[in-house]
Structures are given as C-alpha cells and as structure tokens.
Amino acid sequence: MTAAARALVALLVLACSACSSLSNLQREQAAGIAAAARSTQIDCDAPDACARPSPLRELGVRAYAQSTPQAPRHYALLLDYGQDALVSRLDLIRGATTSIDLQTYIFDEDDAGHLVLDELMAAVRRGVRVRVLVDQLSALRQVDTLAALASAHVNFEIRIYNPVLERARISYPMYAWAAACCWRRLNQRMHSKLLLVDGIVGITGGRNYQDDYYDWNPEFNFRDRDVLVSGPATADMAANFEAFWNARLSVPVERLDDVGRHLLRAGAPALPDWPYEDPRRVAAVSRAADDRALVQRDLVEAAIPVGDVVFIADLPQKHRRDREIAAGAIHASPLLNELIESAQEEVLLQTPYLVLSKQAQAMFGRMHEREPPPRVVVSTNSLAATDSFITYALSYKYKRRYLRDFGFEIHEFKPFPEDAPIDLEATGAVDISWNADGSVNIGEIARDAADADADADAGGDASGRRTPPLTREYAALRYAGIGVHQRVPLKRAGVRFGLHAKSLVIDNRIGVVGTHNFDPRGDDYNTESAVIIDDPAFARALADSIRRDIAPENAWAIARRDKPPVFSGLEYSLAKVSEHLPLFDLWPMRYATSYEFQPGPACPAPLSPFDPGFRACYEPVGDFPEVNLGFRTLLTRIFTAFGAGLAPIL
Template sequence: MSPLRAAVAALLALLLAACMPSRKDIREAVADARAQQDTAIACDRADHCALASPLRELGDAALDASTPQAPRHHVALLENGPDALLARINLIRAARRSIDVQSFIYAQDDAGFFVLGELLGAARRGVKVRVLLDQLFSVDDVKLLAGLARAHVNFELRLYNPTFGEAQTGPVQFVAGIVCCFFRFNQRMHNKLLLVDGAVGVTGGRNYQNRYFDWDPEYNYRDRDILVAGPAAAQMQDSFDAFWRHQRSVPVAALRDVRRWVERDEGDGAAMDAPRLTDAARILDLSAQADNAALVAQRIGPVFDVGPVEYVSDLPNKAFESNTDAERDLTRRLQTLFLGARERIVLQTPYLVFSGTAQDHFRDLQERDPPPRVIVSTNSLASTDAFPVYALSHKYKRRYLREFGFEIHEYKPFPASAPIDVASTGALGREVANSVPYNALKSSGSGGRERDPSRYATESQRRFGAGSGPGRNVDPGPLPLERAGVRVGMHAKSIVIDDALALVGTHNFDPRSDKLNTESAVIVHDRAFAEALAANILHDTLPENAWTIARRPRPPVLSGVNYSLGKVFEALPLFDFWPFRYATSWEIKPGCAPLRIDDPGFEACYEPVGDFPEVDVPLKSIYTRVLTAFGAGLAPIL
C-alpha cells in the first residue's frame, strides 16, 4: 500500500472510530444495563436441566473416542430447512454450560423470535449465552435491543462493526458510511455458528430468517449446514472467542441509540411489546418435535463417523485496506484445496463471480493434462435474489466455459426435486401453492405433546417481550417470474474435491468473500462423507432441477467474427455493448438422458431456452446488459 493510501485509510478509520463508544463508555453502559438484569436461575441442577439429546451426546462420544494423534468426529449434513431449525432448537435445549451464536443476518420474524426465545430460556436455566451478530443486517429494533441488553445476567449480545456506534443504520448513515469509510463499512462478519458446550457446532449457509428454514410462503433458500461433534469444536470456540473479544464487537448496551432507550426506559421492562408471529402453530409443532429424541435422530438423517475435521475461519480484523493475507485464513486454504484437485471439483455457490486470483487458479487447472472436471451448481436469474451479481456472472460465461472448462448448471426457481418442505412455508391452502412441482420431504408429524398456539405468544412475551414485526427487508428480492409458486433460490456454499475431501461453509467463493467479509468453513477428510455431499450437489444439477449452460447455436455466417468481437468486449471493464453473448440456457428434451456439453449428441438432446428463462421482466436483456457494460468494477463488493 502506498504511503498516501495508507494515510487516507488511517484517517478514515479514525473518523469512523471517533463515532464508536469509548472503552469507558462501554464499561459504564454495560454496568448500567447489568444493574437491571434478571439474576434468577430457574434450575439448580448441575446440568442446568439440559434436555437429553442425541445430537449433544455425539459430542461426548466423539471426544471420548479421540486422541491428539487420532481425532474422531461425528458429522451430519443438514439439507432440509425445518430439520436444520429442529437441530438448533434441540441443541439449545440440550446445552449444559454454554451457547455461542454467530450470524450475519438475524431477522425479526418467526424463526428469529423462536430461536431468541429458546436462547433466553437457556440463559434463565443457568447456561451462559453469548450472541454476536453483524450489525448491518440484523436486529435493528432499538426497543428490542434495549430489552435484550438487560434481559438476564447469563445473556450477552454484541453487534459487530456497528455503523457510527449505533444499532440502527438509516439511509443517511448508510450513504455516510460508504462515503466516509468505504472498505471498513463494507467489511462484514459473514460467519455463521451455533456452538453448544464447546462440543457440538453447526455452521454453513443459513442465517436466522424464515426463508432459510422453509418458513417463507413465497421465496426460500436451498441451503446447507453441517453439524460437527468432536475436537474441531475447540477450533470453533477459539474462532468465536477471537471475534467476541475484538474491538469491533460492541456490547449492545453501549450503542448510543440503545443506551438512550435503556436510560429512558430504566426499570420499566413491561413496556416491551410482544412479538408479532405469523404462524404460532408452526412454532409450537416444531417446538414439540425438538423434545422428541427419537424423532430428532430420525430427522437429522445419516451421521458419519469420520477422522480429521478442520474448522477454518478468517480473523476478525480482515479488511481490504489491511493489505495482508494474514487475516484471510480461509481464502488461502481454499486456494490450496483447488490447486490440489486431480480428477474432479464439484462446486456449489449462489454467486458465480470470481476474484482475479481464483480465475488464475482455474486457468492453471485447465493447463494440466488431463485437467480435472469442474462441475458448478449455481443460481439462474430466475432463482437468484441478487440480480446485479448474476449480471456479472452472465458477462463471463464464455470465459467460464472455454477457459476454465466449467460445466455450469443454473438452478431453476421451481426445481422438480428439492429439499424444500412446502408444508412448512405456509403457502399450502393458497392457490399459489397448487403449481409447486416439488417432491417435497414429508412432514414427520408433531412428534410430541400438543400446545395451545395462543400460549406461545404469552411465553415469548415473558421470555423476551419485544419485537415490532418481521423486521426490515435485507435484500431487494428476486425478479418477477412468468408463473406463480413457492420459489427456491440457491444459497448453499460447498466444495467436493476428488470425492475425498468436502467443504461446507459460509464462503461464496467470490471477491467479497475473498477480500472483505469474514468467512468460515468446515473441511472433512473422509471419502464416504465427500461422496454423499457430492451426490446432493449433483442432484441439484439434474435437468429437472437446473438448466445447463452451453454455447448458443452458432450463427450460419460470421461465427468466428462474432466470437472474437464478443471476447474483446468481455475484456472491457466498461462499454461492453456487444449484443451476442457466447452462452445461453439449454433444456433437456423428453426421452433424453443427461449429457455433458462436449458430448457430440448434446444439441440433439437439448434445446436452447434463452438467456433468462422464466423471468418476466420487460427488456430484461437490456437491464442485464447495462450492468455487464458498466458494472464490472463492482465485482469485489457485490
């Protein structure tokens, strides 16, 4: 970094730091909130009345079977949204000593309030609960946060990298953060982790919001978590502790807007509002299931007994302006993994945009004889909720296919067989649900005692009281489609290399994940587990679930000229106006078996269906072209 850039970066950092609470302010604010906290403990047992759980027991079993030279782990894939939520609730209730939660998004909706109520319930029975959320896309209800700051002595909440020292970021503050301190403002904590007793952890793509657990009636994510029990949980603990202690993690009581509310409402906890739940009966049903040990074990599915497992996380000070690789542990580890591939890489990511370094690595792989296959599962424009990012990936399709050798499959918004539980979305019974073609996983029933739905709201109010509704919308949402239904967007982030090594985590394999956001992942060195994960990803690439991306039919004349001009314009950071793109989407014909795009019979068994099938937006090609023409420079931050 040049001296001038370093000086400017330091000045901007000082400007932002000047808006943050001082250490003295933090100590005073925390002390003021602590004086109002509930100190009652509801359980006097040594295990704090922990629920007997088959998932929590996996941690003890793995630790007992491990030695420093030969670690043993139990790992399980959480592919289904309600099951992923079920596992979290069961583990929270099974905690004996501690619960640590880390998340990028925490929404004020049914899923968010459900988990929050369980965390506060654990704190009241004597478990130490720490919650660390990225400030920009998490709870911004100041009244709720003030209530949480003084909820219980065993419950602590911190926000990472708060803008100007406040919990709420309004439009003016948002713009000011970009203008004042662009890279500091854009550096977010993208880690996701639930860690129980330092023995069992859950991480992966899911945040705390309805759409990550199949609880949204219109749009849900096809996502993935991994449950890890064993010695690798100690690495999770070290990572969480590093973030928790970092100066960017600010106790919520010390944020200026929250502190004002605490001081204004001192001693008046009854002023908090009850949460607005859209489907209390659904919460009660899953709550009852979480108490049923046999059902939980059945719903979680196969548990793999494996050897070495790594938890790799970036450090909390990772930022573009640091100009160092020391904070980017996961990115460096990913580069090593990619370059170690020999036969096949199976990659699943929501966003097919790569940093320059990653592109160089893929070129290096293609220069080998023979090169490894690279199979990619990603979003289509119809399934994504990040239109600008898709536009940039569309710009580079020729490069991906020709230079990197990718086999790209773009997820359909209505896949025929997806791990989405339509019954959980709340859309059944509505006309819109009739067109959903999923072979959804079947519900397993209540699995436990029934409860009165009206009672849950009363319990929630007693536990944490606050909440003004579903919270703000944290993304612009997907584009309109030609038909209705409960849509699905790809959000899973996973890699399988040579069917021997598997990675599940938060890293999107894009420039923002490389340079700005902090990320984490679990790496499992086990062939059986890797093959199972690869099978799940490859299932998402089947023709009924995804469109295949291949070169569009060649024009009858001037094919070479069209290709050459398209390549030239693709290289331009601006003014990429060439209208004829190299690749398009293809649909398999009835009666044909899936083929690779380099198979001589491909065009006989597939037909082109356009660049953006199913999207119902006038002039959609023009909108996309504007972004490809002028938006290439935005790739590092999208």
C-alpha cells in the same frame, strides 16, 4: 433552494448528527443501567442446568470419548432441509448444560429469529451462559429489542460486530454518509456463522436466522446447507469465536449510541412479547425438536462417522488497517483455493453467486491448461432464482470465459425445483400443486406472492410487510436503489426458491461446507469459515446432495448457443473483445444460453454440455428462462455492460 442544495444541507445535518456520539461517561451510564436491570434468577440448581436429553449433543459426548490425540473421532451431519436445520438447533439449545455461543450474519425479528431468541432465553434462565454476536448491517431491527436483550439476564450477552457510526442500526441516509466517509470499513462484514453448544457440538454453513433459511417464507426461500460437527474440531471453533468475541470491533450493544440513548432516555425495557405470525408452525417444529425418537431416527442416525475434521476460519484481524496483519488473518480463501487446485479428476463447486476473483480466475485457467484438465462442475443460481440480479448480471457477462477458458459445466438452479430438499408445506403457501406440464396450481397465499412480485417490479415492497434487515448477503449494496436486492418477476406464480449453499467436493474424496461464496467479497472483505472433511463417505454424501441440485428437474444446463450461419468467427471475436473492456460491454449477443434436458429413448440420462451428443438431447430455452422480461431485463443488460467495476465488492 435547489433540490441538490437541499440534499447537500440534509447530508451535512446528517453528518453532524452521526458524529454526535455519546460521551464515555454516557456510555458507562447506559451500560450501568443495563447491568443493574439484569435478572439473576436461575430456575434450576442442577449441575446440568436441567437440560433435557439431546440426542445430537450426545453425539459430541460420544465423539470426544472415542477420540485420542493421535486418532480424533468426529460425527458429521449434513443439514439440507430447512426444518432439519431448525430442529437441530432447538435440540442442541434445549440440551445445553453450560454454554451456547451463536455467531451469525443475519438475525431477523421474524418467526425463526424470535423462536431462537425464546429458546436462548429459556436456556439462560436454566443457568446456561449465552453469548450472541451479530454483524451490524443485519442485526435485530429494533433498537428497543436490543436494549431489552442487553438488560435481560446476567447469563446473556449480545454484541454487534463492526458498528459503523457507533450505532447498532443505521438508516438509509446514515448508510449514505457511512459510504462516503468509510467505504472500506462499511464493506468489511462478519460473514462467519457458528452455533456452538457446550464446546462439543457445532453447526456452521450458509444459514442465518431468518424465515427464508428454514422454508418459512410464503414467497421466497433459500435452498441452503449446514453441517453439524461433533468432536475435537469444536475446540478450534471455540477459539475462533473467542477471537471474534474479544475483538475490538465487537461492541456490547448497550455501549452503542442508539441503544445507549434508549437506555438513558427510557431505562431498561422488558423483553417484548412478540407474537408469532404462524404459531401453529412454530408449535409443530417445537414438538419435533422434543421428539427424541424422531431426532434419533432422522438426524443422529444420518450422521457420518469420520476421522480428522479441519475447521478453517478468518480472524477479525482481517479487518485491520495494517495490511500485513490483515493478510495474516486470512485463512479460508487461501486454503480453499489450494484445495481446488489440488484436484486431479473433478471439482464439484456450489455457490449462489458465480463471480470469481482475479486469483480464482487465474487458478482455474491454470487448471484448464493441464493435460488432461480436471472436470469442473458448477451449481449456481439462474436469474429467475437468484436474490441478487446485479451479481447474476456479472456472472452472465463472463459466461464465455467460464465455459471456454475454464471448461466449467454450469447448472443454474430453477426457481421452482421439482426435487430439491425443500418443505413446501412449511412455507405457509397452501393449496399448491404441480401439473404434468410443469405449471402450478396455487391457492390464495401463493397468488398474493405473485401479485407482490409484480408490485416489487414497480418499486414496491414485495412482501407487504415491514422490510427485513436483508434478504441477501451483500449488505453494502442494499441501499443503492432500484431494488438491487429484490428478485426479478417471473412468468408464473408460486413459492420460489434460490440457491444459497456454499459447498465443494474434490475428487469425491474431500468435502467442504462453509460460508464462503468463492467470490471476491469473501476473499477481501468478509470474514469466512468452513469445515473440511477428508473422508470418501462424507464426500459422496455431499456430492450426491449437490448433484441432486443440478439434476434436470432442478436446474438448467448452460452451454454455447448455436453458432450463427455466417460470420461466426467474427461474431465470437467481437464478443470476446467487448467482454474484456473494463466498463463498456455492449455487444448484444452472448456466448451461452440455457438448455432444458429432453429425455427419451436416445437420451436416457443427462449429458455434459461438452458431450458431442448434447444438442440432440437438450433444447435451448433462452438466456433468462421463467423470467418475465421487461424493465429488469434492461437493468440486467445495463449491469452487464457497465457493472464490471462492482466485481470486487460483489
């Protein structure tokens, strides 16, 4: 039997097993086992569930007390630092008196994920109702963990959104089968994120529940952003969560085939005693969350009083087959595009993956044709910093269009930013220091990370540990092979960071923080959400945060490369024609490249790439600075040439 025939037989066997679902009776039996095992013990009989005082929850109480229907009052807190984002979550969970609703795309079983689960279960035992909703493709990785959570307590419920093949977890072969049978449904993911406590304080933004989002990974972390909102806008957050919780695609885990079979076969397991990889770090952040003075000083006092706040969010009906119903459930993309096109002076856009939908490209084209056009400044990832080299390849393909046709001023985040809001000590990569020339001295853990990068380039596991559910947010491509969600190897070692924040500032007046990457996937496949705040003080604070990310010490500027001495017009025309071809873009010369700012007496401050004096103050550093060129470069060229068809799902 040939290899192809064996693969076909294996796929047929898999298809039969995937279609072999639990009967309705078996599902009811599994649900009964979980329900019977749930503890009813409550350790507190106080009306406030023995919640310890939470300074951040008190912001919600204050905002509601100060609000009237005609004049709502809110407090908004930008959470740039990963440690602040985690401390805020712990403070709110410990201060919850009645309810906690958590909705997320990724929930990993690492230190950050286990810490949050421990805190949620402690709240449950105090008498707080907890509901957790996780997307299937990035849910907790162990079926027995899901079975244990489903059976843990009457106050705790967990559901999985859009469980393809009616399972909580799917293997690589199952994924291939799901891609063959139900490609569109497989791509329809719940990318919305929300933590809502007592219905009065909510957190939304880019962060998931995984070490990478809180500076706890010794190899790679995301520079991300959340916003904490207290006040009447949380009523809309609560309504949106209810819509997802009650959607037909949100299924209690005990009714799914794999979790149900586990319950039927082995009964309800006890919650595992998961040991932390770095217990000292967990203890430190736990102490910080209990330090009322610290939370008050560093978080509460940084909250900005604002008036009206608008929470926009897609509904789960976005994933209905009826196109009319689905279109009526899409709220985030149209409103964000409307905001962008309303700009008169400046759009400050931050997205980790600069891949624009056709509608967005048309919009930016119209804006650039205005007289005068608004300035558009974009903060995004470099190839060295991104966690998705395929997505970067498409961004690279369209650099000419972005710069020339849309007038974008693009700044690409460096993998080793020198002044970003990150906590290097928290990563666990000890003994790291920077030299004056920008090189890095590293200790043992950081060297291991560098070695792991080299192993990953050879096709191995970059961490040496069990592969987490996701290290990026395009789950539909994670099984495509060739390490599509792995990072490229770099020339030097160290803990690298990649941009993951999704934010927008319009005319220094309106600030937006949310989950939308401003890409085709967010428009068409994922459900998204965002907070819109029309307030100059908040907009300035958000703009300052983004401008810090695009400062020369943290980002490279992208500009047109020097024109060739001869036939520059012909070269440009051929490159433009090649770019517009639907598949084959083989012209070897790209329109743009990366530049490093060179400060000096004649160059006291960074300049726009369109400034006449730009080239006198900037030095070209190549298309892929910091990247160890090799096989990945070839892959990048390949996807630049052939990857245009992937744009709708990227």
